[in-house]
Every structure is written in C-alpha cells, then in structure tokens.
Amino acid sequence: MQPIGILGTAAAALIAVSGAGTSPPKKLSVVATTPDFAALAREIGGDLVVVTALAKPTEDPHFVDAKPSHLVTLNRADVLIEGGAELELGWLPPLLDNARNGRIAAGAPGRIVASQGITMLEVPARFDRSKGDVHSLGNPHFLLDPLNAKIIAAQIADHFGQVNPAAAETFKANLKRFDATADQKLAEWQKQLEPYRGAKIVTYHKDFVYLAQRFNLDIVETLEPKPGIAPSPAHLAKVVSTMQATKARVILVQPYQNRRTAETVARQTGAVVLDIPQQPGAIQNTATYFELMDYLVRTLAAALEAKK
Ligand SMILES: [Zn+2]
Numbered sequence: 001m002q003p004i005g006i007l008g009t010a011a012a013a014l015i016a017v018s019g020a021g022t023s024p025p026k027k028l029s030v031v032a033t034t035p036d037f038a039a040l041a042r043e044i045g046g047d048l049v050v051v052t053a054l055a056k057p058t059e060d061p062h063f064v065d066a067k068p069s070h071l072v073t074l075n076r077a078d079v080l081i082e083g084g085a086e087l088e089l090g091w092l093p094p095l096l097d098n099a100r101n102g103r104i105a106a107g108a109p110g111r112i113v114a115s116q117g118i119t120m121l122e123v124p125a126r127f128d129r130s131k132g133d134v135h136s137l138g139n140p141h142f143l144l145d146p147l148n149a150k151i152i153a154a155q156i157a158d159h160f161g162q163v164n165p166a167a168a169e170t171f172k173a174n175l176k177r178f179d180a181t182a183d184q185k186l187a188e189w190q191k192q193l194e195p196y197r198g199a200k201i202v203t204y205h206k207d208f209v210y211l212a213q214r215f216n217l218d219i220v221e222t223l224e225p226k227p228g229i230a231p232s233p234a235h236l237a238k239v240v241s242t243m244q245a246t247k248a249r250v251i252l253v254q255p256y257q258n259r260r261t262a263e264t265v266a267r268q269t270g271a272v273v274l275d276i277p278q279q280p281g282a283i284q285n286t287a288t289y290f291e292l293m294d295y296l297v298r299t300l301a302a303a304l305e306a307k308k
Helices: 002-022 035-048 068-076 094-099 145-164 165-196 209-214 233-246 258-269 289-306
Strands: 028-034 049-052 080-084 111-113 200-203 218-222 250-251 271-275
Touching: 028 035, 028 068, 035 049, 035 080, 035 145, 035 165, 035 289, 068 094, 080 145, 111 145, 145 165, 145 209, 165 289, 200 233, 209 218, 218 233, 233 258, 250 258, 250 289, 258 271, 271 289
Parallel strands: 028 049, 028 080, 080 111, 200 218, 200 250, 250 271
Antiparallel strands: none
C-alpha cells in the first residue's frame, strides 16, 4: 500500500503545481492620485487591474489629506498615475518619499505623469509660486477635454503594456474601444452645447478652462483672484461688475469650494450657482468618465438654457 500512497501524494503535488501554473496572472495594482485618472485606468485595464484613487471625489486635488493608509497603498503599487504639473505638489511628494517603491519611481514604466502628453493651457511666461498660485506650471485640470482624456488613456495603455507585456494586446484593444466611444460622445456633447456657443460663465477656481475651450464657452471671471487664493471682498466686487457688464448668469462650483461665497455673488447678479463636480463618483451615477461628462454637459446645457 505504501508505494500507492507515495504515488498519490506525488500526483497531488503535481496537480497543485499545474493548478498554480494555470491560475490567472496577478492583477496590476494601480494607484491614481485622483478619481478621474482612476476612472481612465479602469477603462484601459479592465479586469486585469485593481485601481485605487488616493483623493476622494469630493476632495480638492491640490489639497488632499495625506493618510498612513496612502503610504501602504503606494508601497504595494505596480503603477502610479499622477496629473503632474504641480497638481499634487502640496501632498504627494512626501508620501512618495516614504513609500519607498522603486516600481513607481520617476522614470520607471510604473510611473505615469499625465501632463507630459498634454498641451498645457495658461503656462505662465515667468515661473512664480511666490504669491501662492498653485498653477505655476500651467493649468493642470485638463481632463475635461475629451481629446486630452484620449491622450492620457493612450499613455496608460502604453505603460500598462510595459509593466505587463503578456496583456499588452488587451490594453491596446481596450484603448481602441475607449477612443471610439470618446469620439462618438464628443460629437454628441458638442451638439448639446452648440446652442450656447460663446455663453459667459464664472467658475470658482480655474478648473473648467479646458472644457470651456473645447466647447466654446467663455469664462469671464473666477471667484478666486488666483488659483488657490481665497476670494477677497475687493476681488468679488470686481467679479460682480464683470458679471453685470457681460451678463454672465451661471457660477460653477465644486463640492470642496465655498458655495456661500458663490451664493453671495449670485444674489447680486441674478445668477444661478451650479454644483458641478469634476471628479467621477462625487455624485451618484457618475462613476465612469463618460457618465461624468454626460452629467456635466447635460447639467450645464440645462442651466445655460434656463438663464438664456
Ligand atoms: Zn487648480
């Protein structure tokens, strides 16, 4: 009986080994600084990736609360996607220093800096961070232009393919599908916003500049005098007079911005305050990039129609 027992054990061991060989490959652990990059990573990675965003969708991407759990997440990551251009300057560098993970070090295939492929708007002629401006390398809120989303999706597919070459073709196929949907959706969104070409709007922060450029809207003022600087009474008085002169009647605010300031200005100008989050998942049914943009375009068009 003894030999059969040994054979049985050997066979069981063989099965265990071959079982391990056919198990699905480990999913890439992807970390994105903000939910919008995370949403793109899910489109391209599909079920071959597990994606975590460090910032909450209701958090200001410039000022994220760094937590010990972020260190653990970064330490285990295969890929990190950041906006770059100083979007995360105030909170990401110390986290990265302490996470000690060579896979996501600058220049590694596992490190994606979204801004590197983008034609940045509002790049200052002279670099100056002294007055607290958080856009000193140009405007880092570029993802609301669907053409920029396509560029970043391509960067993501390329890096995912370098980190997991066996799945490179799958990532390419997912990119192709993303691009086709983006092209079709962009045409729809342009049609929806075409009646409001040239419409005057006001935003709290300079965070809708790329959207305005793509869809031909005119941002006449921001409630912040400079990106990252709180509104002052003197600046708000200027905003009110500009809005009166230009007949701008819509003020866009995000969940983490001071809505009461916007309401005060709206009362003086007959404007409406529009809650319009720019991060997927900040409100229900906006988990994907396309759902978010659908919501944003629909909400904006409705407000512009009402205030025509
Ligand atoms: Zn900003």
